[in-house]
Amino acid sequence: MLFNSIDFAIFLPVVFILYWFVTNKNLKLQNTLIVVSSYIFYGWWDWRFLSLVLYSSLVDFLIGIALGKEENPTKRKILVTISIVGNLGLLGFFKYYNFFLDNFITAFSFFGQEISARSLNVILPVGISFYTFQTLSYGLDVYKRRLEPTKDFIAFSAFVAFFPQLVAGPIERATNLLPQFYKARSFSYIKAIDGLRQVLWGLFKKVVIADNCAEYANMIFNNSADYSGSTLVLGVLFFAIQIYGDFSGYSDIAIGTSRLFGFDLMRNFAFPYFSRDIAEFWRRWHISLSTWFRDYLYIPLGGSKGGTWMKVRNTFIIFLVSGFWHGANWTFIVWGALNAIYFLPLLLLKQNRANLGTVAEGKLFPGIRDFFSISLTFALTLFAWIFFRATSVGHAFSIIGEIFSPSIIHAVELPKVSYVVMLLVVVFIMIEWIGREGQYAIDRLEVRWSKPMRWALYYGIVIAIFLFAGKGQDFIYFQF
Amino acid sequence: MKKLFLNILYFGIPIILFAFIADAFLTSQLKKSRKDEFGIWNDIYNGKVNSDIVVYGSSRAMVHMDPRIISDSMHESCYNLGINGHNFWLSYLRHKELLKYNKKPKLIIHSVDIFTLTKRPDLFNLDQFLPYMLNNQDVMDATISYKGYNYFDYHLPLLRYVGKYKTIGSIFKSMLRPSASDSGRYRGYSPQNHAWNDDLVKAKRRFADFRVDLDSASINLFDQYIRECISSGIELVFVYTPEYIEGQEFVKNRDEILGTFRQFADKYNLLFLDYSDDTLSFQKKYFYNASHLNKDGAELFTVKLVNDLKRNSYEADSGNSGNSGNATRKSSKSVN
Numbered sequence: 174m175l176f177n178s179i180d181f182a183i184f185l186p187v188v189f190i191l192y193w194f195v196t197n198k199n200l201k202l203q204n205t206l207i208v209v210s211s212y213i214f215y216g217w218w219d220w221r222f223l224s225l226v227l228y229s230s231l232v233d234f235l236i237g238i239a240l241g242k243e244e245n246p247t248k249r250k251i252l253v254t255i256s257i258v259g260n261l262g263l264l265g266f267f268k269y270y271n272f273f274l275d276n277f278i279t280a281f282s283f284f285g286q287e288i289s290a291r292s293l294n295v296i297l298p299v300g301i302s303f304y305t306f307q308t309l310s311y312g313l314d315v316y317k318r319r320l321e322p323t324k325d326f327i328a329f330s331a332f333v334a335f336f337p338q339l340v341a342g343p344i345e346r347a348t349n350l351l352p353q354f355y356k357a358r359s360f361s362y363i364k365a366i367d368g369l370r371q372v373l374w375g376l377f378k379k380v381v382i383a384d385n386c387a388e389y390a391n392m393i394f395n396n397s398a399d400y401s402g403s404t405l406v407l408g409v410l411f412f413a414i415q416i417y418g419d420f421s422g423y424s425d426i427a428i429g430t431s432r433l434f435g436f437d438l439m440r441n442f443a444f445p446y447f448s449r450d451i452a453e454f455w456r457r458w459h460i461s462l463s464t465w466f467r468d469y470l471y472i473p474l475g476g477s478k479g480g481t482w483m484k485v486r487n488t489f490i491i492f493l494v495s496g497f498w499h500g501a502n503w504t505f506i507v508w509g510a511l512n513a514i515y516f517l518p519l520l521l522l523k524q525n526r527a528n529l530g531t532v533a534e535g536k537l538f539p540g541i542r543d544f545f546s547i548s549l550t551f552a553l554t555l556f557a558w559i560f561f562r563a564t565s566v567g568h569a570f571s572i573i574g575e576i577f578s579p580s581i582i583h584a585v586e587l588p589k590v591s592y593v594v595m596l597l598v599v600v601f602i603m604i605e606w607i608g609r610e611g612q613y614a615i616d617r618l619e620v621r622w623s624k625p626m627r628w629a630l631y632y633g634i635v636i637a638i639f640l641f642a643g644k645g646q647d648f649i650y651f652q653f
Numbered sequence: 654m655k656k657l658f659l660n661i662l663y664f665g666i667p668i669i670l671f672a673f674i675a676d677a678f679l680t681s682q683l684k685k686s687r688k689d690e691f692g693i694w695n696d697i698y699n700g701k702v703n704s705d706i707v708v709y710g711s712s713r714a715m716v717h718m719d720p721r722i723i724s725d726s727m728h729e730s731c732y733n734l735g736i737n738g739h740n741f742w743l744s745y746l747r748h749k750e751l752l753k754y755n756k757k758p759k760l761i762i763h764s765v766d767i768f769t770l771t772k773r774p775d776l777f778n779l780d781q782f783l784p785y786m787l788n789n790q791d792v793m794d795a796t797i798s799y800k801g802y803n804y805f806d807y808h809l810p811l812l813r814y815v816g817k818y819k820t821i822g823s824i825f826k827s828m829l830r831p832s833a834s835d836s837g838r839y840r841g842y843s844p845q846n847h848a849w850n851d852d853l854v855k856a857k858r859r860f861a862d863f864r865v866d867l868d869s870a871s872i873n874l875f876d877q878y879i880r881e882c883i884s885s886g887i888e889l890v891f892v893y894t895p896e897y898i899e900g901q902e903f904v905k906n907r908d909e910i911l912g913t914f915r916q917f918a919d920k921y922n923l924l925f926l927d928y929s930d931d932t933l934s935f936q937k938k939y940f941y942n943a944s945h946l947n948k949d950g951a952e953l954f955t956v957k958l959v960n961d962l963k964r965n966s967y968e969a970d971s972g973n974s975g976n977s978g979n980a981t982r983k984s985s986k987s988v989n
Contacts, residue, residue: 179805179812193654365657380816399855590819628664635668642816 174217176426177380184214185430192434193360200357204331207354207434211334215299222298225263230326230333232259233308237322237329240315249316256312260305267301272501300340302498306465308333311347313469320348328354337430341423343441343461346468350438358435367616368432370631374615375425377634382601383418384643385594386411389587394562397572402581405572409555412562414598417446420459425613444609446554446602447532449546451515452525454554462498466491477520484520489513499561504569508560515553531610597641676787676810682824683784689836690781693734696841697747698785702755705729708841709744710764712737716945717764717894719955720840726959729759733841738777740768741871745878746795752885753791760888762962766896766944767910770871776801780820783813844948847941853900856943864906867913879921890962891918891925895933895954900943924965926958933957 174181188210196202216223236256243249311332314320323329332351338344393400393408400408424441431438445457455463467476471491477484489510496509519525532547533539539547556573563569608614618627683691684698696702706729708718714735723731734747744763751758776782776799786792786807793807806813814821837843856863882889891914901907911927918925933939939950946954 179803179809360654362654362656366660396855396859398858593818631664632667639811639815640818640821644816 174214176423176430177376180217184210185433189433200355201327203358204325204327204354207331207336208327208334211331211336211339214336215334215339218299222301225267225298225301226304226334226339227330229260229263229304229308230330232256233312233333234323234326234329236312237315238324240312241322253312253316256316257309260309260312264301264305267297269501303342303344304333304339306344306462307347310344310465310469311351314347320351323351323355325355335431335436337427337434337436338438341420341427342459343424343427343439344465345438345461346465350436353436360435363619364432364435367619368429370615370618371425371429371432371613373429373631373634374613375422375427375429377638378418378422378425378601380422380642381597381637383415383422385597385641386415386418386643388643389591389594390415390562394564394572397568397575400575400586401583402576402578403583404586405576406581407585407587409559409562409572409576411594413446413551413555413558414601416558416561417442418601440612444605444614446551447547447606447609448550449528449532449543450519450524450550451512451553452519453528454550455512455516456529462495466495470494481521485517488517488520492516503566504560504563507566507569508557511557511560515557534610593641597637672809672811676814679811679814679821679824680784680787682828683820686784686824686827687835687838688823688827689838690736690778691784692836692838693736693747693841694781694785696732697734697750698754700754702732702734702751703730704732704755704840705759706731706762707751707758707760708733708735708762708764709748710735711739711744711766711768713766713894713944714762714764715841715843716845717951717954718762718958719842719844719952721842722952722955723762723959726956727963731840733843735764735841735843737843738773740771740773741875741878742772742795744769745874746791748878749791749795757885758887760890761882762890762892762958764894765891765914766893767865767904767907770867770875770910770913771865772868772871774800780817783817783820786813844951845941845945846948849937849940850942852942853897853903857903860903863904865904865910867910872913875917879917879923883921889921889923891923892958893925893927893929894958895928895931895939895946895950897937897940897943898935901929901934903943926961926965928954928957931957 174184188206191206191210192203196206212223212226215226233256236252236259240249240252243252311320311329315322328351331354332345332347333339335345335350390408390411393404394412397405397408421442428438428441439461441459441461443457443460445454448454448457471487474487474490475483476487479487492509492513493506494509496505496507496512499505499508516525519527528546532543559572560566560569563572605614608617611617615630618630622630684695686692686695704720706720706723706727708714708720708723708731712735715733715737716735718733718735720731720733723729734744734751736743736747748761776796779796779799779801782792782796782802786796786802787810788808796802797804797807802813879889893911893914904910911929914925917923928934933946933950933954936950939946939953941947
């Protein structure tokens with residue numbers, strides 16, 4: 174079920190009413206409702222893959238209990254290894270089987286060995302990378318004794334399948350989300366209104382900004398050979414805005430929806446395109462994934478504590494794995510490597526934590542230095558996005574070749590209506606800039622604006638969605 | 654909780670009211686529009702097609718056959734119902750709605766092409782269905798399987814207008830300047846004065862081995878349509894209008910596709926006029942891309958077509974065989 178669909182617009186109020194009016198007296202029943210509604214939500218795409226969600230829940234629930242009882246370190250290690258292999262095996266089969274197979278065949282043929290192996294027509298289950306990482310973190314936390322294993326299978330299933338964040342995150346830690354299923358939730362008007370506001374803003378980002386940008390980004394990337402360097406640059410820009418609007422919009426809807434049910438999810442985006450360096454960008458982009466890799470991969474590998482070689486190695490590992498997490502294609506690996514290259518100088522010069530606060534806090538405009546830092550960081554990000562969006566590494570290089578050719582000064586070849594989209598993007602960036610000190614762009618309205626002003630803005634957003642909603646595009650991150 | 658519900662109610666009531674009022678307003682304006690396909694649908698639903706001869710097909714029908722020339726020459730009223738960007742499924746919708754709201758035509762000139770018996774996934778130019786799709790079962794049946802509208806769009810007010818800012822903008826533009834809604838089409842015909850473009854070069858660059866896969870559901874529907882036409886006494890003629898020779902060579906399984914139409918013509922004893930080898934198909938100056946004739950080409954072609962129709966269809970019994978199109982001739986129209 175898509176957040177931006179009528180199906181969800183019917184589903185959400187029904188679940189909301191059942192949750193607060195029918196099951197509110199009994200926590201177990203309320204959690205059961207969450208599990209059932211989450212399974213309906215997920216099964217709307219393909220009910221067959223519900224078995225994977227159930228499998229993931231069951232494996233880690235049982236391993237958690239076993240880890241809780243087991244004191245022998247070797248046995249505990251075996252148990253956590255089963256959890257890791259179970260989760261990553263699932264992910265590996267559905268997401269990477271054909272990739273590895275194709276690359277093995279290519280590698281063998283390079284050395285003159287022709288091997289024949291049949292690639293499988295494996296359908297990628299929606300959101301598999303998200304919920305396997307979520308359950309994996311539970312097993313690891315219990316193993317590290319950061320968390321008591323749960324004995325409540327319903328609460329654990331609700332934690333794994335919680336519909337607002339099941340298919341595209343934020344990837345929650347069991348330490349944050351699971352305890353929320355143990356406690357009775359009480360309805361909070363302030364929280365619910367704030368949630369609705371965030372849902373509205375997320376919808377705007379998704380259907381107005383991302384879906385419209387997608388139309389032109391797809392047109393340009395899918396026919397890149399037909400366009401000049403200048404138009405290709407615009408295509409990359411459209412994609413950068415698309416992926417941000419799409420993914421952060423989804424996260425806003427997920428977080429806002431959770432708040433309607435009394436849950437607090439972690440923040441996933443913090444205005445990343447206003448970052449002054451790549452390190453700051455990665456603290457602000459897909460925060461739940463970056464921190465996941467930090468906590469469960471980077472720090473266990475030694476983080477930045479060792480010598481120079483260890484820092485370089487760990488940085489490359491984390492960025493390459495992060496790239497590979499996004500998809501079974503060399504383009505994502507190159508994208509990860511590029512980000513590692515961007516990040517390393519900052520780390521080695523101990524400048525990776527130079528920009529921790531909000532840019533130009535309390536000011537309307539950034540200083541010249543900040544402006545140039547933001548522009549340079551954005552340009553580097555754009556360059557990396559070319560690999561992320563291209564269908565192959567060769568495709569990415571052909572686009573880069575055209576961008577760095579004399580055709581960069583040719584007039585842009587796009588239909589006039591694309592100017593409407595550009596205007597919307599400019600308005601969107603302005604709103605984001607003004608609201609950059611909040612959790613999301615319009616979250617401080619309650620204290621700053623009077624009710625008529627707020628409602629005028631909400632109606633404005635509704636009208637913008639009505640008029641400018643783009644052609645329904647799938648959320649990009651569903652494929653990951 | 655009560656406060657939340659009241660706020661949602663107060664916020665939502667104006668939106669619901671707006672939805673009904675805006676839907677009524679936008680739809681009524683589009684039902685008056687002459688712009689692009691709106692004008693054609695309006696003519697169909699208002700019973701203004703009412704012609705003895707109708708032309709069906711895709712954009713190739715729309716830009717290739719001038720109803721003025723057909724009417725003048727054949728002394729019967731004619732309307733071109735060619736629909737841009739679509740294959741047979743939408744032609745069939747037009748056919749059904751035509752019979753419902755207009756008099757039955759005597760003759761259908763059906764322009765067939767390589768894409769007629771295929772089905773594209775997206776609903777091209779989906780805005781054209783806006784004024785007549787609400788609670789219209791025929792339109793829903795014909796279009797819901799495409800990527801475009803969902804069930805609720807066909808049943809809830811205003812929902813289908815979401816994101817249609819170009820069409821909504823054009824409504825207001827035509828209210829301010831009525832001439833803005835005139836698409837320059839004459840009884841469906843849309844002459845094109847474009848110069849030759851690089852569509853074919855781009856297509857060759859993109860597809861080294863271009864093949865068209867026929868769709869079995871489309872073939873079955875096409876078969877059903879032929880039987881319906883014959884049983885209701887409507888004369889049906891297939892025409893493969895001129896296609897620039899380089900474009901013909903581009904489609905690798907073109908012969909197989911044309912063979913399918915020949916089989917239909919043979920099976921039901923229908924006339925099939927194929928202009929693939931006509932002299933027009935070898936003259937680039939009459940095309941603006943490999944599949945579409947420009948206005949000069951279209952007018953020359955329509956003259957040829959009516960001459961061939963007269964010879965083959967209306968004057969068939971005289972045994973005249975001087976047609977320029979490659980004709981497969983029917984002998985009987987009856988079907989069980």
